[in-house]
Amino acid sequence: MIRIQLSTTHRLFRPLALAAALIAGILRVSALTLAPLLGDGVVLQRDMAVPIRGAAEPGGQVTVVFHGQTKNTKAGPGGGWLVWLDPMPADAKPAELTVTSGGKTVRVRDVLVGEVWLCSGQSNMELRVPRVDNAATEIAAANHPLIRHVKIARATAPRPATDAEGAWEVCSPETVPNFSATAYFFGRELHRRLDVPVGLIHSSWGGTQIESWMSADALRSSPFWPAIQARWQERLDEYPARLAAYKKAKEKWERESAAAKKENRAPATKAPRAPEGDGSRWMPAALYNGMIHPLLPLAVRGVIWYQGETNAARPDEYADLFPRMIGQWREDFALGRMPFYFVQLANLTRKSDSTGQLWALQREAQMAGLRQSDTGAAITIDIGNSNDIHPGNKQEAGRRLALIALAQTYGQGGEYSGPVFERVERDGNRLRVFFSHAKGLNARLPGLPGFEIAGRDNTWHPAQVRIDGETVWLSSDAVPEPVHARYAWHNDPPSSLYNEAGLPASPFRSERPPAVAAP
Numbered sequence: 001m002i003r004i005q006l007s008t009t010h011r012l013f014r015p016l017a018l019a020a021a022l023i024a025g026i027l028r029v030s031a032l033t034l035a036p037l038l039g040d041g042v043v044l045q046r047d048m049a050v051p052i053r054g055a056a057e058p059g060g061q062v063t064v065v066f067h068g069q070t071k072n073t074k075a076g077p078g079g080g081w082l083v084w085l086d087p088m089p090a091d092a093k094p095a096e097l098t099v100t101s102g103g104k105t106v107r108v109r110d111v112l113v114g115e116v117w118l119c120s121g122q123s124n125m126e127l128r129v130p131r132v133d134n135a136a137t138e139i140a141a142a143n144h145p146l147i148r149h150v151k152i153a154r155a156t157a158p159r160p161a162t163d164a165e166g167a168w169e170v171c172s173p174e175t176v177p178n179f180s181a182t183a184y185f186f187g188r189e190l191h192r193r194l195d196v197p198v199g200l201i202h203s204s205w206g207g208t209q210i211e212s213w214m215s216a217d218a219l220r221s222s223p224f225w226p227a228i229q230a231r232w233q234e235r236l237d238e239y240p241a242r243l244a245a246y247k248k249a250k251e252k253w254e255r256e257s258a259a260a261k262k263e264n265r266a267p268a269t270k271a272p273r274a275p276e277g278d279g280s281r282w283m284p285a286a287l288y289n290g291m292i293h294p295l296l297p298l299a300v301r302g303v304i305w306y307q308g309e310t311n312a313a314r315p316d317e318y319a320d321l322f323p324r325m326i327g328q329w330r331e332d333f334a335l336g337r338m339p340f341y342f343v344q345l346a347n348l349t350r351k352s353d354s355t356g357q358l359w360a361l362q363r364e365a366q367m368a369g370l371r372q373s374d375t376g377a378a379i380t381i382d383i384g385n386s387n388d389i390h391p392g393n394k395q396e397a398g399r400r401l402a403l404i405a406l407a408q409t410y411g412q413g414g415e416y417s418g419p420v421f422e423r424v425e426r427d428g429n430r431l432r433v434f435f436s437h438a439k440g441l442n443a444r445l446p447g448l449p450g451f452e453i454a455g456r457d458n459t460w461h462p463a464q465v466r467i468d469g470e471t472v473w474l475s476s477d478a479v480p481e482p483v484h485a486r487y488a489w490h491n492d493p494p495s496s497l498y499n500e501a502g503l504p505a506s507p508f509r510s511e512r513p514p515a516v517a518a519p
Contacts, residue, residue: 031055031056031104032055032057032099032101032102032104032105033055033106034052034053034054034099034106034108036163036164036165036166037150037164037168037201037298038053038054038108039108039167039168040108040109040110040168041109041110041148041170042111042112042148042150042168042199043111043112043113043116043148043168043198044085044088044111044113044114044116044199045113045114045115045299045300045301046087046088046089046090046091046114046115046196047089048299048335049084049085049086050084050085050087050299051082051083051084051085051297051299052064052082052085052099053080053082053083054081054099054106055075055079055080055081056081056101056102057079057101057102058075058076058078058079059074059077060074060075060102061073061074061102062074062075062081062083062099063099063100063101064083064085064098064099065097065098065099065100066085066095066096066097066098067088067091067095067113069085069086071083071084071085075101081101088113089113090113090114090115090197091112091113091114091197092112092146092196092197094109094110094111095111095112096108096109097111110170112146112197112199114196114197114199115190115194115196115197115198115199115301116199116200116201116299116301117187117190117198117199117200117201117301117405118295118300118304119180119183119186119200119201119204119303119304120202120204120213120292120303120304120305120307121204121305121306122204122206122208122307122308122309122310123204123207123389123390124182124307124309124389124390124394125180125182125183125202125204125306126180126202126205126206127180127181127182128177128178128179128180128181129176129177129179129181129184129394130177131390131392132181132392132393132394133392133393133394138176138395139176140173141173142171142173142184143172144171145170145171145172146171146196146197147170147171147184147187147188147191148168148170148171148199148200149169149171149175149178149179149180149183149184149199149200150166150167150168150199150202151166151178151180151202152164152201152202152203152291153165154290154291155287155290155291156212156280156281156283156287156289156290157290158279158283158286158289159289160215160288160293160294161289161293161294162294163294164290164291164294164295166201168199179202180200180204181394181398182306182394182398182401183200183398184398185394185395185396185402186200186304186398186399186402187398189398189399189403189406190405193406193410193412194406194410201300203291203292203295204306204307205281205287205291207281207310208281208287208307208310209282209310209311210310210311210321210322210325211228211285211321212281212282212284212286212287212288213288213292213307214284214285214325214328215289215332216285217328218328219284221324222320222324223320224320224321228284228317229284232282232283232284235276235277235282236278239275239278242275243274243275243277246272246273246274250271250274253267253269253272256269257271292329292332293332296332297333297334299335300333300335300338301338302338302341302405302409303329303338303340303341304342304343304401305340305341306342306343306397307342308365308366309345309362309389311362311365312345312358312359312361312362315358315361315362315365318365318366318368319368322365322366322368323369323371323372326340326369326372326375327372337373337374338374339374339375339376339405339408340374340375341376341377341378341401341404342366342369342376342377342378343377343378343380343400344363344366344367344378344379344380344381344506345359345363345366346380346381346382346383346384346385347382347384347386347493347495348384348386348387348388348491348492349386349387350492353491357489357490357491358491359491360488360489360490360491360493360507363506363507364507364508364509364512374409376408376416377404377417377506378401378404379400379503379504380396380397380400381488381493381495381504381505381507382495382504383397384492386492400416400503403415404417415439415500415501416501417436417437417503417506418498418499418501418503418505418506419437419438419497419498419499419504419505419506420435420437420505420506421433421434421435421487421505421510422434422435422436424485424510426482426483429475429479429480429481429482430474430475430482431453431463431473431474431475431482431510432471432472432473432474433471433472433473433474433485433487433510434470434471435471435472437499437503438470438471438499439499439500439501440499440500440501441467441469441470441471441497441498441499442467442497442498442499442500443467443496443497444495444496444497444498445494445495445496447465447496448465448467448472448496448497449462449496450488450494450495450496450497451463451465451472451485451486451487451497452485452487452489453474453475453479453484453485453486454479454482454483454484454485454486454511455480455482455483458484458511460486461478462476463475463476463485464476472497484510485509485510486507486508486509486510486511487505487507487508488508489507489508489509
């Protein structure tokens with residue numbers, strides 16, 4: 001049997017049901033406390049009802065005061081309580097939120113009201129500011145007290161948990177080294193353009209797969225659920241042997257390390273890494289249960305997501321799971337069509353990939369997220385590092401995410417996407433490729449390398465390329481009857497086509513319909 005708690009009762013854990021559960025007694029604490037995210041320095045979401053929750057003496061009267069509002073409630077039988085503050089405008093003046101019950105008072109200081117975003121994914125979201133390009137300059141300039149960041153502690157859970165740990169930090173040269181770089185540069189651009197406080201709730205874990213960030217219900221709805229179960233079971237079955245091998249390797253390493261220490265030299269190898277078994281980050285739904293669900297109920301403007309590397313070997317599966325995850329998070333947050341913007345994987349040489357196209361397939365799979373409304377993709381095919389899965393130009397990744405949010409969420413207009421493939425039409429021995437977001441198409445590299453065409457035999461040849469307005473003509477003497485076109489269809493391709501906003505075209509192949517209609 002698969003040793004994972006995937007109770008069908010999980011569907012009860014929606015914000016309103018969760019609120020009732022909290023009040024009914026899940027927390028079972030007698031001291032007056034607030035949910036960990038409601039700490040000093042917190043940014044509350046403007047223009048939305050904001051949940052304030054915690055625990056108190058069961059049955060005790062609880063009063064919350066903030067921003068001219070007073071809200072009263074009673075703690076449930078287990079001590080849990082919840083109130084909702086009415087929507088508030090942005091406010092950059094630090095204020096105090098007080099909660100009183102049973103003669104006790106808890107004060108939350110330095111509270112701001114502004115824009116709040118959830119920032120999630122794997123290592124490229126987790127990567128911190130000191131690892132970016134020009135890090136010293138960025139850190140020295142990070143004097144932005146109205147930008148706040150909280151890192152949710154890593155946690156797994158077999159079933160949906162109700163609380164997460166994390167402390168807010170005010171952005172400064174001293175604290176910004178702890179910030180997610182992608183989140184910080186996204187938030188910095190929002191703050192610059194909107195001139196309101198920005199709160200960044202950072203919940204990520206390096207090397208993790210999408211199925212760990214999805215709920216049990218969402219996973220079960222996928223036709224790939226049996227395969228996901230089988231992989232997890234295989235990992236569990238292999239764990240005893242892997243653990244035994246690890247212990248043996250560790251003992252050997254410790255002996256060699258002790259000998260090296262006596263000789264005043266460093267160990268020749270790194271310590272072996274312990275295998276991960278039941279309850280680990282690889283368990284389906286484990287990170288949703290431990291790092292997303294505990295945030296609920298929560299008022300945020302939207303989500304930014306940087307993940308997909310760990311799932312790159314299974315692009316068809318990802319194309320199915322990603323839209324499901326977006327829909328499921330929206331259902332759980334109960335914020336309507338909560339904006340969800342993501343980073344498409346950057347260029348990277350994958351020496352272990354004999355096809356040279358695995359990440360091209362995964363980039364296409366990521367674009368399936370656009371099947372959901374109010375989504376957007378930050379194309380980063382031109383700012384990767386060929387030899388590093390963690391590219392250092394997070395400034396541009398964050399800025400491109402912010403462009404989407406500013407245009408789609410905040411209505412500021414402006415181009416926010418590079419050219420995205422729409423369709424291809426044949427005209428004799430040529431193909432004409434149509435794009436959305438194609439105003440001012442231009443070539444950054446002579447000859448526009450990266451375009452290829454093929455006939456019905458699917459033999460690909462480099463194309464001769466000519467830009468014509470918002471379209472591109474392709475031809476090749478080697479392909480007299482072209483049928484298919486593709487662009488940047490390799491792990492680490494040249495990026496040559498841009499629009500007038502300086503944003504790169506997304507990789508595509510025409511022989512398979514695009515994941516979505518062009519946004």
